[in-house]
Amino acid sequence: xxxxxxxxxxxxxxxxxxxxxxxxxxxxxxxxxxxxxxxxxxxxxxxxxxxxxxxxxxxxxxxxxxxxxxxxxxxxxxxxxxxxxxxxxxxxxxxxxxxxxxxxxxxxxxxxxxxxxxxxxxxxxxxxxxxxxxxxxxxxxxxxxxxxxxxxxxxxxxxxxxxxxxxxxxxxxxxxxxxxxxxxxxxxxxxxxxxxxxxx
Numbered sequence: 001x002x003x004x005x006x007x008x009x010x011x012x013x014x015x016x017x018x019x020x021x022x023x024x025x026x027x028x029x030x031x032x033x034x035x036x037x038x039x040x041x042x043x044x045x046x047x048x049x050x051x052x053x054x055x056x057x058x059x060x061x062x063x064x065x066x067x068x069x070x071x072x073x074x075x076x077x078x079x080x081x082x083x084x085x086x087x088x089x090x091x092x093x094x095x096x097x098x099x100x101x102x103x104x105x106x107x108x109x110x111x112x113x114x115x116x117x118x119x120x121x122x123x124x125x126x127x128x129x130x131x132x133x134x135x136x137x138x139x140x141x142x143x144x145x146x147x148x149x150x151x152x153x154x155x156x157x158x159x160x161x162x163x164x165x166x167x168x169x170x171x172x173x174x175x176x177x178x179x180x181x182x183x184x185x186x187x188x189x190x191x192x193x194x195x196x197x198x199x200x
Contacts, residue, residue: 008097008117008124011052013089014042015082015139016064016103017074027060029103033186041106043067049113052094056085082139083162087155090148097124102139104186112182116142116174127166131173132180138162140183141171 016029016039029039039055046053055068064071072088074080082102089098097120101108112130120128120142127147130137139162143151147169154165176183 008121009095010050010097010099010117010142011054011089011093011095011145012046012050013054013056013086013093013098013100014039014046014068014103015056015085015100017056017058017082017085027057029055029057030060030063033106038103038106038186039064039067042101042103042108045108045110045113046099046101049099050095054089054092056089081160083151083155083160083165086143086162087148087151090143090145090151093145096145097142098145099142100139102185105140105183106186107182107184108140109182112174112176116140119172119174123172125170127169127171129163129166129171129173130176130183132176132183133178136163136167136171136173137183138166141166 014029016027030037033041043053051069053068054070054072055064056072056074057064058073061071070092072085072092074084074088076084086100089100099113099116116128116130125144127144128142130140143166150169151165154168159165
């Protein structure tokens with residue numbers, strides 16, 4: 001089944017709005033991996049899936065703009081975490097589902113996204129999250145945009161954990177193997193550029 005044949009129109013949100021603390025404060029989405037910025041790898045993967053590609057970023061807007069149909073930013077200047085970007089994406093999204101990916105998982109592949117979308121097709125009213133073992137990946141998910149008000153209510157009540165909110169909203173899991181290399185999070189300089197002799 002091709003990605004395009006799936007009957008689940010999605011907006012796509014790429015999260016690139018973090019502080020980049022583990023990268024020495026650098027804007028992680030713009031760091032190079034295998035000759036291209038991280039954001040470019042994700043853009044190439046998701047561009048065929050949507051006519052509504054949203055990037056959540058809080059700086060370097062001009063550099064991100066070529067990769068997106070829309071840019072959104074946090075409504076706070078203190079980098080309040082990924083849930084702020086998810087909230088902005090849910091309200092900006094033009095489709096009934098929002099596929100969310102962080103910018104530092106460039107080894108995600110089309111098969112995983114197809115599997116996520118297939119589960120969302122069968123569970124259209126609840127979020128779908130990647131899960132491996134007992135560990136949920138709340139930043140690799142699909143959220144029905146109809147849930148945006150409930151996400152906003154949880155935020156207003158002080159909740160900042162995407163995982164807790166999505167589970168409260170009845171999230172179902174896409175099971176992936178433990179150690180699935182597609183889920184590798186390249187969020188430190190050592191992971192982004194391994195020392196010579198170590199495999200990427």
